[in-house]
Amino acid sequence: MDETSADTGGTAQCLQIGDPAPNFQARTTMGVVNLSDFRGRWLILFSHPADFTPVCTSEFVVLSKAADRFEALDCALLAVSVDSLYSHLGWIRAIRDGFGVTVSFPIVEDPSLIIGRAYGMISDRSPDAATMRSTYFIDPDGIIRAMICYPATIGRSVDEMLRVLAALQIVDADHVVTPEGWHPGDAVLLPPHLDQAALLAVADDPLWFYRSKPQPQKG
Incomplete structure (x- = not known):
């Protein structure tokens, strides 16, 4: 049963830096999550095209290994794709069994594309339902402060995600x-x-x- 809901319309949005991050409630591998639950700390919301794909798997292995580095910057991680919760759970187990790595952050299911369209992760003109490799840096007030987007064929850099996060924080603090x-x-x-x-x-x-x-x- 799809329990995803968002406070935006069904068409793809064109979010800009400085916009409030659209709120949503959805099932994840760690229970139901509301985006507003993360207010008061930094959040990186990132999409991946599909579970059980080589590029996405490489990202999740490295992100899981770097989870303590994000935590040291008081930043939570939240992943999302159009795959079902059951697919996410199977993939997490495969990563654990194959790489010896436990994914320590929630993965949101979005089979109805509500979140993907609210954030512009998938275009109305897309030939399929796969989301782009999008990353949103959301500050403690729920504002989008930076965005990075890659095609499905190119993996993002975890070091660059950490660098951008640290830069945003020092800009604000000093x-x-x-x-x-x-x-x-x-x-x-x-x-x-x-x-x-x-x-x-x-x-x-x-x-x-x-x-x-x-x-x-x-x-």
Whole structure:
């Protein structure tokens, strides 16, 4: 029985960074979940095209091994695909038996495509029901802060997911921005001046628009 419900219409949405993440309630491998249950902490919601596929399996093995790294950043993981709950459960067992890895995060069933269409994981023009390899970084207030999307044939990078999450958190905590290729511990950049007085007060410096500083240390 499909118990999935969402507070959006049945057509595919065009979500943007800064939009509230559409709420939903659905069955998962760890019981019924409401997206709103994750308010107060970071959440990465990610879709995979299908269970028992090689690329998806490689991702789930590495994500499961990295679960403590996400937990250290106070971030929950929540997977979703159009496969049924029973398919998810069979796949989890196969991963455990074949790789010695226990999937430690819930996997949502979405056979009716309600969630996939609400998030734009599957287009109205898609030739089949497989979701794209989409990743949504949702902040503690339930706002989508970043999105990454790959085709079904290319696996996402777990290290990149962790990097983006850490960057979002330091941007919020320290009111800075991060440069190209930034990783935790690297120098960060100060936001540009937004008013004339502050700009003109800067001493003669050809790089007045590019101000870096060491990343603040915790503790």
